[in-house]
Amino acid sequence: QPVLTQPVSVSGAAGQRVTVSCTGSSSNIGANYDVHWYQQLPGAAPKLLMFGNSNRPSGVPDRFSGSKSGTSASLAITGLQPEDEADYFCQSYDSSLGGVVFGTGTTVTVL
Amino acid sequence: QMQLVQSGAEVKKTGSSVKISCKAPGFMYRYLYWVRQAPGQPLEWLGWITPFNGNTNQAQKFQGRVTVTRDTSLTTVYMELTGLRSEDTAMYYCASHADRSNYFDYWGQGTLVTVSS
Numbered sequence: 001q002p003v004l005t006q007p008v009s010v011s012g013a014a015g016q017r018v019t020v021s022c023t024g025s026s027s028n029i030g031a032n033y034d035v036h037w038y039q040q041l042p043g044a045a046p047k048l049l050m051f052g053n054s055n056r057p058s059g060v061p062d063r064f065s066g067s068k069s070g071t072s073a074s075l076a077i078t079g080l081q082p083e084d085e086a087d088y089f090c091q092s093y094d095s096s097l098g099g100v101v102f103g104t105g106t107t108v109t110v111l
Numbered sequence: 112q113m114q115l116v117q118s119g120a121e122v123k124k125t126g127s128s129v130k131i132s133c134k135a136p137g138f139m140y141r142y143l144y145w146v147r148q149a150p151g152q153p154l155e156w157l158g159w160i161t162p163f164n165g166n167t168n169q170a171q172k173f174q175g176r177v178t179v180t181r182d183t184s185l186t187t188v189y190m191e192l193t194g195l196r197s198e199d200t201a202m203y204y205c206a207s208h209a210d211r212s213n214y215f216d217y218w219g220q221g222t223l224v225t226v227s228s
Contacts, residue, residue, distance in 0.1 A: 091213075104153045
């Protein structure tokens with residue numbers, strides 16, 4: 001059973017706003033553990049996109065934003081660009097499992 | 112520039128073992144994880160090591176099958192997975208996070224392991 005659940009796919013037209021959700025439980029996101037996000041372009045390794053729920057590493061455009069509430073977290077892309085077509089994964093820590101856990105992954109498509 | 116460089120692709124028979132490496136100079140005081148990505152499956156971690164003291168841990172799912180080690184120079188880490196089955200076919204990444212954090216800000220380029228009979 002996946003620990004962090006994401007929608008399989010999300011799509012939007014260029015310039016639009018899309019959101020990717022990440023749903024956990026009381027032993028991970030709901031236990032106040034931080035959520036981090038990764039972007040994986042086709043054929044590439046994952047790249048850190050957001051850490052500590054809403055912090056962007058240097059070089060990540062400010063059209064990406066993150067939030068967390070209760071047992072869920074969200075990644076928003078405002079002003080979707082063609083280069084944002086990629087897979088996105090959330091990640092947190094789970095106290096029951098005693099280790100990091102990843103989301104199921106979401107493919108973002110720019111129409 | 113800090114980077115993680117992994118060994119090349121492997122093709123293995125069912126029941127055999129694979130050992131892959133990750134060159135990690137400058138990562139001595141960080142956590143180095145092995146994370147895999149099987150087709151259609153979420154990312155999952157197998158084990159980690161902190162090179163400076165050799166502390167390791169394995170995910171419960173892989174205990175008894177995975178061993179994470181480092182070399183004497185403390186700049187290369189290895190992951191050995193035994194008892195390979197077809198479900199172990201995946202891209203394997205080494206990834207690193209700093210102490211007191213758990214987000215992975217460095218990733219290797221990945222090593223494809225293919226298991227067939």
